[in-house]
Amino acid sequence: MSDVLPLTSSPTDVGRPAAEPILTVDGLQVSYGKVSALRDASITVAPGQIVTIIGANGAGKSTLLNAMMGALPATGRAEGIVRLRGERIDGWSIERRVTNGLGLVPESRDLFATMSVEDNLLLGGFRRYRAREVGWTQEIERVYQIFPRLQERARQLAGTLSGGERQMLAIGRALMAKPSILMLDEPSLGLAPKIVREILRIVSSLRETDVALVVVEQNARAALQIADYGYVLETGDVILQGPSGMLAQDPRIIESYLGVGRKRPEMDAHTPITLPGPGTTTEETAP
Ligand SMILES: Nc1ncnc2c1ncn2[C@@H]1O[C@H](COP(=O)(O)OP(=O)(O)OP(=O)(O)O)[C@@H](O)[C@H]1O
Ligand SMILES: [Mg+2]
Numbered sequence: 001m002s003d004v005l006p007l008t009s010s011p012t013d014v015g016r017p018a019a020e021p022i023l024t025v026d027g028l029q030v031s032y033g034k035v036s037a038l039r040d041a042s043i044t045v046a047p048g049q050i051v052t053i054i055g056a057n058g059a060g061k062s063t064l065l066n067a068m069m070g071a072l073p074a075t076g077r078a079e080g081i082v083r084l085r086g087e088r089i090d091g092w093s094i095e096r097r098v099t100n101g102l103g104l105v106p107e108s109r110d111l112f113a114t115m116s117v118e119d120n121l122l123l124g125g126f127r128r129y130r131a132r133e134v135g136w137t138q139e140i141e142r143v144y145q146i147f148p149r150l151q152e153r154a155r156q157l158a159g160t161l162s163g164g165e166r167q168m169l170a171i172g173r174a175l176m177a178k179p180s181i182l183m184l185d186e187p188s189l190g191l192a193p194k195i196v197r198e199i200l201r202i203v204s205s206l207r208e209t210d211v212a213l214v215v216v217e218q219n220a221r222a223a224l225q226i227a228d229y230g231y232v233l234e235t236g237d238v239i240l241q242g243p244s245g246m247l248a249q250d251p252r253i254i255e256s257y258l259g260v261g262r263k264r265p266e267m268d269a270h271t272p273i274t275l276p277g278p279g280t281t282t283e284e285t286a287p
Helices: 061-069 094-099 117-124 126-130 136-146 148-152 163-175 193-209 220-226 244-249 251-258
Strands: 023-032 035-045 050-054 076-084 102-105 181-185 212-217 229-234 237-243
Touching: 023 061, 035 050, 035 061, 035 212, 035 229, 035 237, 050 061, 050 193, 050 220, 061 076, 061 102, 061 181, 061 212, 094 102, 094 126, 102 163, 117 126, 117 136, 117 163, 126 136, 136 148, 136 163, 136 193, 148 163, 163 181, 163 193, 193 212, 193 220, 212 220, 220 244, 220 251, 229 244, 237 244, 244 251
Parallel strands: 050 212, 050 229, 102 181, 181 212
Antiparallel strands: 023 035, 023 076, 229 237
């Protein structure tokens, strides 16, 4: 059972007028053979909302996203209820979930390295092409507006892009499918602070396009800055949830996820933290 911060607002009315949830997960459990990766996860996402899932390595964040997407590895077994606009989807194939508006940018980004940026984007719209959806290629103009850098590099091979550009392409490709819920697994992973800020600014601006976002992050500070609501996962359990502003002030979060000495301080999107190493002195005391 997770600890809900004492507030009048619920997961669905933070930052938005009250709305029916678009996605709900109820009592989701996932195991890989004998390894229990997720025990009893319940989350709610409202249309146009940004929800973040924060937690340390191995907490079960990717497992949660992959289970919602129906994309667990063969050894993964999920139980629990996932609903999209009230309809139960946990038995659906990935294809059916994508067609109905779910999108996932995996931690691995999964780009086609030897294809151009533009071809990678076009592949993102393949299902819409196959469904003979009229005007689906126009989506590419919208993606180029969101990420002008991708347009500049339209003919460049995806494998030659920088880390930040690759993340932009992975998000852009997912947007080509026109999702109503886009799940991003660690968009800041391995990126320099300046690029993290740029990516998260763009991610945050996507809310204007009415897509709901579920953003998984180890970089809790950055995630709580852009999200409306957050869930904290610890070794397979949701241990805390609440509006982002409240979570950011919660002593347990500050101590475990926002304090100096966090695992990946170099990825902080707000202020790059420089930790003095053992035996070093600060500027003030240096000779
Ligand atoms: N394919 C798998 N087979 C067996 N165990 C797995 C598999 N994938 C994940 N696990 C285990 O499930 C647990 C949750 O892993 P998961 O990848 O979901 O965590 P995470 O929060 O995304 O971590 P990270 O921040 O490192 O990406 C871990 O104990 C992990 O070792
Ligand atoms: Mg992960």
